[in-house]
Amino acid sequence: MNYINKNPEILIIDDTPEHVHFVASIIRTKNYRVRVATSALQAFDALKKGIPDLILLDVIMPEMDGFELCSLIRKDPRYHSVPIIFLTAVKDSENIVRGFEAGAQDYVSKPVNANELLVRIQTHLNLKKRTDKLVEAYNDIDSFNHMISHDLKTPVWSIKKLAGFLKEAVENRNDEDINELLDMLTEKTSKTVDLIEKYAQLAKLSRTALKIEAVNMGSLSEKAFEEIKKICPGQKIVFERGELPVVHGDSLLLGQVLVNLFSNAAKYSRGRDKSIIQMSCKKIDYEYLFSIKDNGVGFDMNYATNIFKMFVRLHAQSEFEGTGIGLASVKKIINLHGGGVWITAVVDRGAEVCFTLPVEVEVGNLFG
Numbered sequence: 001m002n003y004i005n006k007n008p009e010i011l012i013i014d015d016t017p018e019h020v021h022f023v024a025s026i027i028r029t030k031n032y033r034v035r036v037a038t039s040a041l042q043a044f045d046a047l048k049k050g051i052p053d054l055i056l057l058d059v060i061m062p063e064m065d066g067f068e069l070c071s072l073i074r075k076d077p078r079y080h081s082v083p084i085i086f087l088t089a090v091k092d093s094e095n096i097v098r099g100f101e102a103g104a105q106d107y108v109s110k111p112v113n114a115n116e117l118l119v120r121i122q123t124h125l126n127l128k129k130r131t132d133k134l135v136e137a138y139n140d141i142d143s144f145n146h147m148i149s150h151d152l153k154t155p156v157w158s159i160k161k162l163a164g165f166l167k168e169a170v171e172n173r174n175d176e177d178i179n180e181l182l183d184m185l186t187e188k189t190s191k192t193v194d195l196i197e198k199y200a201q202l203a204k205l206s207r208t209a210l211k212i213e214a215v216n217m218g219s220l221s222e223k224a225f226e227e228i229k230k231i232c233p234g235q236k237i238v239f240e241r242g243e244l245p246v247v248h249g250d251s252l253l254l255g256q257v258l259v260n261l262f263s264n265a266a267k268y269s270r271g272r273d274k275s276i277i278q279m280s281c282k283k284i285d286y287e288y289l290f291s292i293k294d295n296g297v298g299f300d301m302n303y304a305t306n307i308f309k310m311f312v313r314l315h316a317q318s319e320f321e322g323t324g325i326g327l328a329s330v331k332k333i334i335n336l337h338g339g340g341v342w343i344t345a346v347v348d349r350g351a352e353v354c355f356t357l358p359v360e361v362e363v364g365n366l367f368g
């Protein structure tokens with residue numbers, strides 16, 4: 001399995017092997033990952049395999065020069081935010097202007113000065129990080145706008161309808177209908193309030209700074225499990241866990257991750273004689289990889305592409321109640337901690353959620 005490697009990846013596009021070798025050796029001193037393309041064709045192949053964090057582009061190449069290649073890369077929306085730095089032997093203003101017009105962010109003159117190249121790369125990587133964060137914040141706001149304008153409409157509309165029916169029942173003095181409608185109104189209203197509270201929680205997550213502290217995932221998971229047991233009275237649930245480490249994170253938010261994941265594990269396995277939730281962790285390089293498995297109904301992976309997006313649900317409300325916010329919240333929290341999260345499942349064979357958290361500080365034996 002390819003575990004997440006967070007060092008930025010730089011694509012060098014240059015047709016001269018000696019230049020490539022020299023530039024790559026400079027870049028590797030900062031532990032950046034390096035990919036190489038020695039022609040325009042190879043560059044497009046490399047881009048198809050994954051979007052790099054930055055591109056270093058030679059100006060003079062056969063077949064297609066750097067300017068043309070740069071314009072073509074920029075035309076593809078997938079690569080809009082990838083910074084491009086030209087490597088140019090000719091330090092004349094005409095070529096520099098051409099480079100910027102073709103969509104480059106910066107240039108470095110050859111022969112390359114190692115320190116200058118590294119500083120420019122770092123500057124553009126920092127800028128990209130900031131831009132990505134802004135785009136993410138904008139997308140968050142967009143989701144919330146969507147939520148307000150669309151998703152709250154339905155429950156509020158039903159409440160209005162129910163209130164109308166209630167008025168009629170009161171006018172007709174139909175006690176049976178009055179009682180039934182009052183029950184429905186109360187249930188609908190409290191569900192709507194729950195929904196609003198969940199949205200509010202999720203909105204806060206994008207703004208609040210993390211309160212980082214040592215978090216014992218062992219005891220946190222036990223607490224989360226107790227909480228889940230309380231809200232599933234009558235359901236037989238067992239929790240099997242291996243040794244879990246002490247991580248560095250926000251205990252409140254990580255607790256919320258576990259509550260969300262356990263609540264899914266319990267909810268989607270409640271038809272079983274006994275729900276089994278298994279949690280384990282292993283350390284891989286600089287990350288902890290956590291796994292939470294259940295023995296529930298699972299789902300078809302073909303429909304799971306957007307499962308971490310808000311409001312995406314794979315099961316009918318009539319079968320399993322929910323708002324489709326739990327996993328979106330999990331993803332947000334794990335990403336805020338610098339980790340990643342994914343889910344796999346097989347229909348009727350349960351689901352497994354994996355998430356990673358970086359190992360930040362080694363304090364003796366972190367497993368406990």
Ligand SMILES: Nc1ncnc2c1ncn2[C@@H]1O[C@H](COP(=O)(O)OP(=O)(O)OP(=O)(O)O)[C@@H](O)[C@H]1O
Pocket residue numbers: 264265268294296297298299307312313314315321322323324325326327328345350351
């Ligand atoms: N352990 C699981 N087993 C089977 N399906 C799951 C599991 N976890 C998530 N899913 C699927 O992913 C969807 C999204 O999960 P998510 O937790 O975001 O929403 P939810 O459980 O429907 O509602 P809520 O907002 O109350 O958590 C679920 O509707 C369900 O279809």
Ligand SMILES: [Mg+2]
Pocket residue numbers: 260263264322325326327
């Ligand atoms: Mg859920």
